[in-house]
Amino acid sequence: MGAPGKKYMLKFDPRTELLFLVLANVVAFTQHSLWVEITWVVLLLLLIIACGCTKAAGRLALAFGICLFLQYGIFPIGPKILASSFTILVSYARRAFPCLIVGTLIIQKTSVKELMVALRECHIPQGLIIPLSVTIRYFPALKEEAGYIRDAMKLRDIHGIQKIEYLLVPVMISATTTAEELSAAAVTRGVENPAHKTSMVEMKFGVQDFLCLAFGVVFCFISVTAG
Amino acid sequence: MVEIQDVSFAYEKEQGTLSHIDLKIGQGECVLLCGESGCGKTTVTKLVNGLIPHFVVGGALTGRASVNGMEVADTEMYRLAEQVGSVFQNPKSQFFNIDSDSEITFGLENAGVAPEKIKERLEATVSALEIGPLLGRNIFSMSGGEKQSLAFASVYAMNPSVFVLDEPTANLDAEAIDILRRQIMQIKKEGRTVIVAEHRLYFLMDLIDRAVFLQDGKIIRIFSGDEFRGIPEQQRIRMGLRSFTDPVMELPCARPPGTKDGLSVENLSCAFDRQTVFEGISFSANPGEVLGIVGYNGAGKTTLTRCLCGLLKEEGGTIRLDGKALNRKQRNRACSLVMQDVNHQLFSDSVWDECEMSMPEGRAEEIEKILKAFDLLEFKERHPMALSGGQKQRLAVAAAILSGKRLMVFDEPTSGLDYRHMLGVGRMIRELAGQKCIVLVVSHDREFMEKACDRIFEMDGRRDGNG
Amino acid sequence: MSNSKNGKGLKGKDLITIGIFSAIYFVINFAFMLLGGIHPVLWMLMPGFIAVFAGIPFMLMAAKVQKPGAVFLMGLITALIYFVTGQFTLVILISMASACVLAEVIRSMAKYDSFKGNSTAYVIFSLGMTGSPLPIWLFKADFLAQITEQGMPADYVSAVEALSSNAMLVVLFVAPIIGGIIGAFIAKGLFKKHFVKAGIV
Structure with a gap:
């Protein structure tokens, strides 16, 4: 998250981001016009650049451009095999772009903690939030463990199909084991407490959130009716 | 006040039982639970923080335990958590969050404490335990010692009156143990009760008010602090306890590089994640001698072992075996490594098979001999993962020895081992050296190294900036 | 190690166990999703491939958390992570949700501790991922109309149509069933050889 005074960057409430994602989905699958699609993508890219994701926006813009080029430039004139195999994929990928863009914003600019608190504020039960946060927290640990185990396999000279079993x-x-130990550490710190959990992280909607959501809803409307 | 009245307990699936434990611990007391591996000290801690009976499934429990008037068996764990804080031995699996600040406030958030109060407690914790440098960090970037400090802080933030520590130093180096010691002193000063189950005793000696010595699940004797401190050396050894004093290591330095018989490391540099971990490392290790490698966390000991074993390519310098330079693949074949966490390197479905894997053309007598020496022969059909931590460690060492490789590297082979087994590993390592293997041991267990090593190589480079 | 049987609701330990095994399931799932991006046929077979390998975390979790909700959460978590990172559609949300609910029903009917019950539940669960390539058929008319509009030649359009034929639709659904059965048996083998002996189930 940008340091205040460093460079003005937009910051949304995580709930806005999640809602916006839903809207992006809606637009993506109801629109039919190419121009609506391109406008939506461009506007979204500008939005995330305003939030500070410049490099990612660049990469996404490039990828989108490549998709369009492939679909309108290459496939019609290229060999049929190329077209028939990949056109489905490329067309599908194009539709996913708005979601990917908002998703990138969430991954890059919202901490896991903020997302979890946002979900809690949306009254999503702890029964879902706890396993979800554990899942996310376990990914880096999983990577580490797999790395050590692969190292050990290299040292023991293990080959072929056994590699999969031994991994x-x-x-x-x-x-x-981690589940057992982590549970013990969590339960002895009251994770099962039915009381409403609190947090130091404060969630407040700001002007930018309302504007953003309003803009999204309007675009959905356009897309559904005119697109 | 903690009261355990005539408690007996037997696990459903795991090893270990408790028989007729009677213990009363007053508020503000610091009590040590000690004894050999499997004596039941960890199980006793579970009686206090409620893991028995709420968390452990099955098992037969008789008798009662209470904390500050609450009956442990009848109180929900989250209520117990308000009074009893627990720190466990594995720094890697205690944290729930990804960022350190959230981890410290985890318990307070669970209890539904008001945000202003959470902030207060956070600041109080940071100043009382002096953990400023731990704030605002990604936990995955922290060292083991830092993680353990964070776990302690996370428990402290909840302001419990009783602290239960279950072998907290098993994976820590001398510096981190020192930090833990100061943290314990702090909470003692604040009048909290401390119950510690431990093997490593030297850092606790002057802090404890009483010591409970357990064997086979029974309390053999409860010593007063002074009585315990006055136990003569011979008796301590008979009890199977580790050194009471901070072990001093007075061993000669490693040989200079360039040996024609053995391992020669010349001007070695290694990097990890595009950052230099160390450079210009040079030494020799001859067969028949055990070389210990020491250094604080971050100095690169583990990186060095990985490089020597061919798991990591060197950035610069040469590694020679008997005068011949070895590349990564060759080092891989010449080396055997016993890792810090042996759970990563046990693959078979029986102890016997695990040994056979290391030694495909091996004779059964050799495998039997080494299993016997390590107290593992009776478990030869057992699945490696069903063994206790210490047994697994010994199995990994046994498998490494059976592989018969020329260069044997051990990374923290004695963490969490009790006195007797620590000596056993030391004996085996000496025997290996006697068979003309080149043996390197990375360890922060100075008591062990004093007995098992002939020379020491000290890695003193700290990484620049944050570790 | 302990299994949870006492008390009907999911307790802290159950939720954390579900979280950890869902992470492993997600990694396997994602790996094959990426693979599916290489070629549409691979994409259509993706639920089948996943089913062969994901049986291990699934069956292990089913053995350790013998209560309702575990499978539903595993599916929901996977769907949510995909959703938040912008890679999911409404279709797959529906297919995953219905597969999970059905799987839970089967688990509860089989009283949570039978291999047959758990593996049947697993096969149904594996069908959930078919929602990913499914839009190709659901919106086929839409899609074909769109590319015809864009001026693609007729035989090109029919080539595309061939790939999204009814035959392929059958393959889409049969692959995870076969994969799921294989996956369940692989898991059973590993259970016998390792997990039960190691005492973790």
């Missing part, structure tokens, strides 16, 4: 089994066992 999967320790990973599973390590996961089970």
Whole structure:
């Protein structure tokens, strides 16, 4: 998140971001006109640039451009095999772009903690939030464990199909142990407390959130009726 | 006040039982639970923080335990959590969050404490435990010692009156143990009760008010602090306890590089994640000698072992075996490594198979001999993962020894081992050296190194900036 | 190690166990999603491939959390992570949700501790991912109309149509069923050889 005074960057409430994602989805699958599609993508890219995701926006813009080029420039004139195999994929990918753009914003600019608090404020039950946060927290640990196990396999000179077994089994066992230990550490710090959880992270809607959502709704409307 | 009245407990699936435990701990007391591996000290801690009976499934429990008037068996764990804070031995699996600030406030958030109060407690914790440098960081970027400090802080923030520490130093180096010691002193000063189950004793000796010595699940004797401190050396050894004093290591330095018989490391530099970990490392290790490698966390000991074993390519410098320079693949084949966490390197479905894997053309007698020496023969059909932590460690060492490689590297082979088994590993390592292997041991267990090593190589480079 | 049988609701330990195994499931799922991006046929077979390998975390979780909700959460978490990173559609949300609910029903009917019950639930669960390539058929008319409009030659359009034929639709649904059965048996083998002996189930 940008340091205040460093460079003015837009920051949205995570709930806005999630809602916006839904809207992006709606637009993506109801629009039919190419121009509506391109306008939406461009506007979204500008939005995330305003939030500070300049590099990612550049990469996404490039990817989108390539998709369009492939679909309108290459496939009609290229060999049929190329077209028939990939056109479905490329067309589908194009539709996913608005979602990908908003998704990138969320991944890059919102911490896991903020997302979890946002979900809690939306009255999503702890029964979902707890496993969800554990899942996300476990990804880097999983990567680490798999790395160590692969190292150990290199040292023991293990080949072929056995490699899969010898990777999967320790990973599973390590996961089970971690589940046991992490649960003990979480339960002895009251994770099962039915009281409403609080947080130091404050969630407040700002002007930019309302404007953004309004803009999204309007665009949805346009897309559904005119697109 | 913690009261345990005539408690007996037997696990459903795991090893270990408790028989007729009677213990009363007053508010503000610091009590040590000690004894050999499997004596039941960890199980006793679970009686206090409620893991028994709420968390452990099955098992037969008789007797009662209470904390500050609450019956443990009848109180919900989140209520117990308000009074009893627990720190466990594995720094890697205690944190729930990804960022450190959230981790410290985790317990307070669970309890529904008001945001202003959370902030207050956070600041109080940071100043009392002096953990400023830990704030605002990604936990995955922290060292083991920092993670353990964070776990302690996270528990402290909840302001419990009783602290339960279950082998908290098993994975820590001397510096981190020192930090833990100061944290314990702090909470003692604040009048909190401390119950510690531990193998490493030297840092606690002057802090404890009483020591409970357990064996086979029974309390053999409860010592007063002074009585415990006065136990003569011979008796301590008979009890199977680790050194009472901070072990001093007076060993000669490693040989200079260039040996024609053995391992020669010349001007080695390694990097990880595009950052230099160390450079200009040079030393020799001859067969028949055990070389210990020491250094604080971040100095690059583990990176060095990985490079020597061919898991990491060197950035600069040469590694020679018997005068011949070895590339990564060759080092891979010449080396055997016992890792810090042996759970990563046990693959078979039985102890016997695990050994056979290391030694495909091996004779059964050799495998039997080494399993016997390590107290593992009776478990030969057991699945490696069903063994206790110490047993797994010994199995990994046994498998490494059976592989018969020329260069044997051990990374923290004694973490969490009790006195007897620590000596056993030391003996085996000496025997290996006697068989003309080149043996390197990375460890922060100075008591062990004093007995097992002939020379020491000290890695003193700290990484620049944040580790 | 312990399994949860006491008390009907999901307790802290259950939720954390679900979270961890869902992470492993997600990684397997994602790996094959990426693979599916290489070629449409791979994409259509993707639910089948996933089913072969994901049986291990699924069955292990089913054995450790013998209560309702575990499978539903595993599916929901996967769907949510995909959704938040912008890679999901409404179609797959529906297919995953219905597969998970059906799987939970089967689990509860089989009383949570039978291999047959869990593997049947797993096969149904594996069908959930078919929602990913499904829009190709659901919106086929839409899509074909669009590319015809764009001026693609007729035989090109029919080539595309061939790939999204009814035959391929059948393949889409049959692959995860076969994959799921294989996956369940692989898991069973590993259970016998390792997990039960190691004492973690």
